[in-house]
Amino acid sequence: MVEKRIDLTFDNCAETGFFFRLPNTHLVPSSMIMIECKNYSQDITNPELDQMAGRFGVNRGTFGITTCRRMQDMPLFLNRCQDTHRDGRGLIIPLVDEDLKQMLKDFPEKAEQAWEPILRDRFLKVKTN
Helix, strand or coil: CCCCCCCEEEECCCCCHHHHHHHHCCCCCCCEEEEEECCCCCCCCHHHHHHHHCCCECCCECEEEEEECCCCCHHHHHHHHHHHHHCCCCEEEEEEHHHHHHHHHHHHHHHHHHCHHHHHHHHHHHHCC
């Protein structure tokens, strides 16, 4: 039997901020934050998106982050994430190396607020369309 492994999994015990708002404001089940890391220099495609959606469940939640090196067509991948969300298969947001670098750059000055704008932007692009 092949185990459904997730690259990174965090308990969502946030008391403020983006990860707190996921279940409490946006009603996105997210007791765990699941992150898949793809060491890809090309765009992530549907099989990788489906892999992440397949990791979701009642006990884990339905929110995940997929990371990769870069994306040539971020709008196309966001559309795929929107389709996945509309189909009830979870809410997935993408992050690329440049996003992570920006968060690290902003962290000394902004602390936990360093990731809020990027996560919120990607979330809204998937959730509201």
